[in-house]
Amino acid sequence: MYSFKPIAYVKNNREKIADDNWGDVLSLIELTEEFSEESLLGIEEFSHVDVIFLFDKVADSHTHFSARHPRNNQNYPKVGIFAQRGKDRPNKLGLTTVKLVKREGMTLFVTGLDAIHNTPIIDIKPVMEEFLPKGTIKQPRWSRDLMTNYWKV
Numbered sequence: 001m002y003s004f005k006p007i008a009y010v011k012n013n014r015e016k017i018a019d020d021n022w023g024d025v026l027s028l029i030e031l032t033e034e035f036s037e038e039s040l041l042g043i044e045e046f047s048h049v050d051v052i053f054l055f056d057k058v059a060d061s062h063t064h065f066s067a068r069h070p071r072n073n074q075n076y077p078k079v080g081i082f083a084q085r086g087k088d089r090p091n092k093l094g095l096t097t098v099k100l101v102k103r104e105g106m107t108l109f110v111t112g113l114d115a116i117h118n119t120p121i122i123d124i125k126p127v128m129e130e131f132l133p134k135g136t137i138k139q140p141r142w143s144r145d146l147m148t149n150y151w152k153v
Contacts (some may be wrong), residue, residue: 005030007031007121007122008029008031009031009121009130010029010113010117010121012117020077020151023151024153025114026111027109027111027115028110030106035054035106037106038061043103046126046127047100048099049098049100049101049110049124049125049126050098050125050127051115051124052093052094052121052122053072053095053096053115054092054093054120055092056119056120060088061090063092066081067079070086114150
């Protein structure tokens with residue numbers, strides 16, 4: 001069995017879990033006291049970072065282990081929990097690539113993080129072009145529809 005201790009927490013103006021309108025959210029990722037500024041040394045050389053976080057506000061009773069309609073929308077096909085990015089996941093882990101705006105001490109300022117205020121951060125990794133997918137990204141039409149308002153202001 002594994003256990004994780006948060007390395008940081010999110011600070012932003014989003015208090016409620018919501019699926020859309022993340023486009024104008026500026027988030028601060030504040031490292032915990034276990035770390036020092038050296039933990040982030042050189043990170044400002046990168047334009048983006050991957051943030052792994054915990055959906056800690058999702059009730060265990062809402063966790064999905066099999067297939068469901070994304071966002072419970074019957075117009076979308078029923079797909080397995082691992083074929084979607086919903087928050088009601090078995091291990092409650094989220095992953096988002098965010099734009100790194102700046103670093104001040106032990107705080108990162110980022111945009112594009114779809115996590116609410118006080119969300120625990122499990123890890124941060126710099127985005128390197130060599131780790132990005134090669135070739136064309138393939139995805140079903142329903143997923144593009146689902147994302148229509150996700151990043152809107």
